[in-house]
Amino acid sequence: MPIIKIVPKITYIAHDKKKNTVEVPVGLTVMEGALQNNIQGIDADCGGSMACATCHVYIPENWFNKIEKLHDAEQDMLDMAFEPKKNSRLSCQIIVSEDLDGLEVMMPIKQT
């Protein structure tokens, strides 16, 4: 049996609804996937050290519980984000796995 490995596809939805679907290798974060593919809307000023809240995204309801739960430190940092909501996450804390193939994330109108 051949082993089939999938490279998950992640869709970044801008505030104006424009969609950008890219392949993000397993193990990278959703934030890195955006940066490496030049997707506008995720700033990631601190480079992923959970210190700036500028890689903030909203996760659709059907995906929110499939992602590893957020910890206190991320929740604290989200307080600083631009218009955080209940479905807010920091994309630097979402590590892409095969289970996340097809994930859609929505980006806020701006990050700061």
Next chain:
Amino acid sequence: MIKTDAIIIGAGPTGLFAVHQLGIIGLKCEIIDNLDRAGGQCIELYPDKPIYDIPAIPECTGEELTNGLLKQVAPFKANFHLNQRVEEIKQENNSWILKTNKGNTFSAPNVIIAGGVGSFEPRKLTLKEAEKFEGNQIFYSVVNKNIFQNKKISIFGGGDSALDWALELSKTNEITLIHRRTEFRGAAHTLSEIKQKEKEGKILIKTPCTLKSIEGDKVMTGIKIEHEDGTLENIKTDYILSFFGLIMKLGPIAEWGLNIDKKTIPVNTETFQTNKEGIFAIGDICTYPGKLKLILSGFHEGALAARACFKRAKPDETYRFEFTTASKNIHDRLGLKK
């Protein structure tokens, strides 16, 4: 005008170690930072968070690292110019002339930009109408607490700054503390004091709530907040204090004619020089193939940039590589007793 061999912009760990590297090769420098203290992101964003990847230091906090670096560069007596941002750079013959927003001017053949992701600024309220009240009735930090006497103050935020100021100002004012979730993040004793003040009716807590609108034309008279279930509530307010941390902005650096690629400055990895002769970039702000945004990398980059500065600062002298263990010159510069 202050004349020196090199001007360092940014007093984070990379900028501080650059002071050391310039110092041991006998170059003088001045260091400028927009914050009110040295340490950059280490001190501003994670003073208490441990760092595990500084060679020979298994674990230290951002604050400890900063204090260690300050001690290490103390012998070189570099002048720190804090609370000011470099606004412009212009070339005059072989020197660069820098001007800060405090009106100070500097001249040097070398400029080392160690500016991280740019300068820190408070994160502002997102409502457009907030702008016209900023500085009069809306503040992002407290400069003079004496203006707050018998006033109605709405404080936004859930961290230490919001909690500490709520407590302090509740002594002489009516405080409403508004936060987007029910949990606050602060020291245990602060949280219990807040609870106590709430019981006493000195602090009104509104959670989970967000700011919906600001009322008033020339003078702000109140705000409207939205509860989780969508209901709106009016709150009479003389002042808003908003504490949502700091953001980083590249700021004026973008206008200095340097090549910029995604908010970073491409450099030559031999000298860390930018596209402008005599302007170097090190640390998180520089980019090159394989760049890692590590403090460790910033130290290396500063060491090489400092050597490159020597040629421009002392064109008639020959630079000779020396080890700190063996060089009498370096020992003198470190002020060691014989």
